Amino acid sequence: MKLKVTIVAAILWACMLQGEGFKILIAAPVTTIYVKDSLCAIARALINNGHQVSMITPLVPNFAHKNLKVIKIVPKLKFLQNVNLFTLNSSILEEHTTKVLAATAEAMWEGLPMRREMGTFASFDAVVIPKFLNELIYPFLDDFDGVFLTFTTLGAEHYAVSHMHGLEVGYWFVKSLLDGPYVGSHSLTEKFILSILELSDHNFNHSKVHPSASDAIKKYDSRSIDFEEYEEKSRLRLLDGHWLLDGPLAHTPATVEVASLTARDGQPLPDSLEKFWRSNSSQGIIYVSFGSYLKSSFIPTHLKHTLLQAFSSLPHRVVWQYDGVDLDLPANIFRQKILPQQDLLGDNRTLLFISYCSASAMREAAYHGVPVLALPIALDQHKNAKKLEALGVAKILDWRTVTADQIVGAATELTTDKMFAEKMREISRVLRDEKERPGDVAAGWVEHAILHREAPRLQLPYGPEQLWVLGDRDLRMLWAATAGGLGFLLGVILTMIYVSVCRCIRRLRHKEKSE
Incomplete structure (x- = not known):
């Protein structure tokens, strides 16, 4: 009762x-x-x-x-x-x-x-x-x-x-x-x-x-x-x-930091991917994705063939999110229009993520502890790639000039040099060790703002x-010096123009008097 x-x-x-x-x-x-x-x-x-x-x-x-x-x-x-x-x-x-x-x-x-x-x-x-x-x-x-x-x-x-x-x-x-x-x-x-x-x-x-x-x-x-x-x-x-x-x-x-909101633990891979994994011996999975917005028809032809040549040469199972059917793929490449990104990144067989390094790709790779081979294209991708490179967990290649040998070399280094994986796993441990999930942190602050009336x-x-005082003093001084220098230069130019005009006027007057 x-x-x-x-x-x-x-x-x-x-x-x-x-x-x-x-x-x-x-x-x-x-x-x-x-x-x-x-x-x-x-x-x-x-x-x-x-x-x-x-x-x-x-x-x-x-x-x-x-x-x-x-x-x-x-x-x-x-x-x-x-x-x-x-x-x-x-x-x-x-x-x-x-x-x-x-x-x-x-x-x-x-x-x-x-x-x-x-x-x-x-x-x-x-x-x-x-x-x-x-x-x-x-x-x-x-x-x-x-x-x-x-x-x-x-x-x-x-x-x-x-x-x-x-x-x-x-x-x-x-x-x-x-x-x-x-x-x-x-x-x-x-x-x-x-x-x-x-x-x-x-x-x-x-x-x-x-x-x-x-x-x-x-x-x-x-x-x-x-x-x-x-x-x-x-x-x-x-x-x-x-x-x-x-x-x-x-x-x-x-201002409250609530990054990696989309990151979550991985789930078991679909049967199609498990069957692909078992079909041949492999040194691990390399996951390739250039995001949901980039259609295969947008990828330059030379880059497609460079990627295909490189992936064919790798001793890994390559799982490629690719919506086209215009490429003849070898047995070690699995192609699908939409792939479960976080399930792949969360699988311990995934050794490398080849990405254009969007914000979601950067944060989810870090959360799951997978090193990144970045081919940034536009917007924030170059910045994101440089952040990971500075942390020692990624390498960057230029999509405009990259060769198959460069991709193979970078992928080999990232998958065989344990330093990259160890550093990324350490970042993953820190992110996972947060006492609250980012969504819960955000929700708590929304509640705080409501309860405490703005x-x-x-x-x-x-x-x-007063806020300017909190800014960068050296930068303010440099801006002040630049403004002062430009002001001085402008003053000199205006003075020279004024002197030249005065001389011209005097010459004209002198010429008129002579005539």
Whole structure:
């Protein structure tokens, strides 16, 4: 009898807790698969804590739950859809971004699922919005009285720092730009170059992204949108970063690192892969993937044949995520359009991961302790590859000039030199030894921001003049010296012009008098 009473009491208590849960909106109308999966990890943790979560997304979440409501939007063009990374440049990215924002705005304002939810935003206790390319959601927050939080991926965290309380001071901090050329400790010259690159990156956001978002919104909402005013309202920033992989980053108490959200333990491999493994003797598995967005038709022909020649020469079982059927594969290569990446990385027979080194690839390889042979192509991939190389767990090859012998040589070194695997396993142990899963950490801070009404004690209590003091002193001095030098040079040039003009005037007057 006592046992029954205890069980009933526990059930009633659980129901009470569930009833007292918060309502949280995760709004990501523009997203990538990696960001979507990261947000799903946060959503799952929030739901496990008894809260209700709604997600605005163009992509299907990787789990379902009765307390997860999906508000699906269907834009005609998604971010990075049909983008050839091999030919990507700034102008193509700018044009693609403009089209994506326009298509997403149309899907949001004209799509039935979103129209049904337009009046419900005020009912949420908190809203989490990815920082980059999701400005379209801001007009819906006008009547929102809850807590506004941002999720920021590495390479965009300078936006989050720069916009805290409206302080445009990100240039004084040396941070990890999306495609910055340096990792680790920086010389003064490298700091100066990074600050210039950050100015350029900041300009892209303000001169390209914001105008494109504004144009897309104006078609449906005539109000003038001040994006910076909305961005200043963010009270907590969840940063996809980890000190072990990314090094120390300059941020404030209101920024919480929650990296490797998508990493999970591996599951047994499918029967098709097990059959492939047993079909022949092998020294181990090499897993090859260039991500979900890169179609086989985008890969240059010379690179395809170089990869095929190299893989054919390796004494390993090569498992290649490849959606084409245009290659005649030897017996040691298994091809499939979609492969269970984390199950393969989590299998102790996998010795090497050949990848273009996206953020998800970098973090999942580190979590599972598998060394990486990186062939970075675009965006943040070069930066990610350099981070792993600096940690001594990866080698980098240039896809433009790589040869089959170079691939075979690098793969052989990475699989036979135990130093690479030992260093990567040590990183894996540290990541796995975290006391809380990253999703649980993120969920805890979301709850903190709600319970403490916008977490006022995490906010900076001072203005830009004090915040600058926290920046890099040498970099500030170099900028001051550069500005002074340019000012002096400009003064000299103007003085020379003034003297030359005066001389010309005197000569003309003298000539007139002589005549």
